[in-house]
Amino acid sequence: MVVFGGIKRITAVTSVVVPLMAVAYLLLGAAVVLLNITEFPRVIADIVGGAFGFRELAAGGVGAAVQQGIRRGMFSNEAGLGSAPNAGAAAEVSHPVKQGLVQSLGVFFDTLLVCTMTAFIVLVSNPELGGRQGADLTQSALNDTLGAWAAHVLTLVVFMLAFSSMIGNYYYGETNIAFITRRRWVLPGYRVLVLAAVVLGAMGSVSVVWNLADVFMGFMALVNLLAILPLSVIAFRLLDDYLAQRRAGLDPVFTRDSMPDLKSIQCWAPDRVKVPSA
Numbered sequence: 001m002v003v004f005g006g007i008k009r010i011t012a013v014t015s016v017v018v019p020l021m022a023v024a025y026l027l028l029g030a031a032v033v034l035l036n037i038t039e040f041p042r043v044i045a046d047i048v049g050g051a052f053g054f055r056e057l058a059a060g061g062v063g064a065a066v067q068q069g070i071r072r073g074m075f076s077n078e079a080g081l082g083s084a085p086n087a088g089a090a091a092e093v094s095h096p097v098k099q100g101l102v103q104s105l106g107v108f109f110d111t112l113l114v115c116t117m118t119a120f121i122v123l124v125s126n127p128e129l130g131g132r133q134g135a136d137l138t139q140s141a142l143n144d145t146l147g148a149w150a151a152h153v154l155t156l157v158v159f160m161l162a163f164s165s166m167i168g169n170y171y172y173g174e175t176n177i178a179f180i181t182r183r184r185w186v187l188p189g190y191r192v193l194v195l196a197a198v199v200l201g202a203m204g205s206v207s208v209v210w211n212l213a214d215v216f217m218g219f220m221a222l223v224n225l226l227a228i229l230p231l232s233v234i235a236f237r238l239l240d241d242y243l244a245q246r247r248a249g250l251d252p253v254f255t256r257d258s259m260p261d262l263k264s265i266q267c268w269a270p271d272r273v274k275v276p277s278a
Contacts, residue, residue, distance in 0.1 A: 002167050004191060010167050010168070010170070010171050013164070013167065014164045014167065014168055017160050017161075017163070017164045018161070018164050020160075021156075021157045021160045021161050021164075022114075022161075024153065024156075024157050025114070025154070025157050025161075026113075026114070026117070028121075028142060028146070028150055028153060028154065028157075029114075029117035029118070029120070029121055030117075031146060031150075032120065032121050032124060032141075032142070032145050032146065033117070033120055035145065035146075036124045036145070039124045040120070043119070043120050043123045043124055046123055047119060047123070076110045076111050076114075076115055079107050080221050080224060080225065081217060081220045081221055081224055082220060082221075082223070082224030082227065082228070083169070083172050083220065084103060084106070085103070086171070086172040086175055086176070087168065087171070087172070088100075088102070088103050090175075094251065094252065094253045094254065095238075095241075095242055095245075095252040095253055095254040096238055096254060096268075097238050097239055097241075097242035097252065097254075098242075098252065100235070100238075100239075118138055121138055121141045121142060121145070122137055122138060122141045124141070124145065125140075125141040125144040125145050138154060139151040139154050139155070142154055166194075166198060170191075170194050173190060173194070174187065174190065177190055234259075234262065237259065238254065241254065241258060241259075242254075254268060255268050255269065255270040256268040256269065256270065257270045
């Protein structure tokens, strides 16, 4: 119902679901941290020592940790994949750098805050790491620390965040399809394929789903990096413009006539104070 309801319904659902679920998870994590605050130095030592210890270095564990960190980090914050800018481009800001800074804050929040809190939840309870994977590992840790009720809350949190992620990624595809073609049959066909992929993904094994996702996201990263390398010159020019206005005590505003040498800019019209950050 959300997918076929269009972009406005997607926005209405995700703007409510995501903040609530994120806050609920952070509260669970904060409770674990506060109840086990004396274990914090040990957990940090385990993380650093496990990643950069001499034993792991000799066994090639550092390379494996970096590889796994990159793979899962891409799922955490999507940095470098070229997908999150689809959502950022829909924001109303007066300068594109403002939205760029918000996107950077998302990387900090997802990876350094949420993922580190997850690591603390798991390591503080010291569960059996070999027999469990993914959300089940975190559920077991919460169950050991806070009780069975916390595991049930996490189930709801994971479900709602997974649901919002699916419809959010659907939105990315819809916006790009609308840019490529206006044929009426393409969008309904895309919606059916998305729903079919959700069903097949739920039926497939976890390892197959993860491996397929890693392959496709690797291709996304390669294509996106080829695109952003030449665009980085423009990005740094925009950053210089933003910082110059901030130093002058102004609320930074950008219009396309600020850089008349840039061609084919379809928005940021001079007659608007706030325009979409495309």
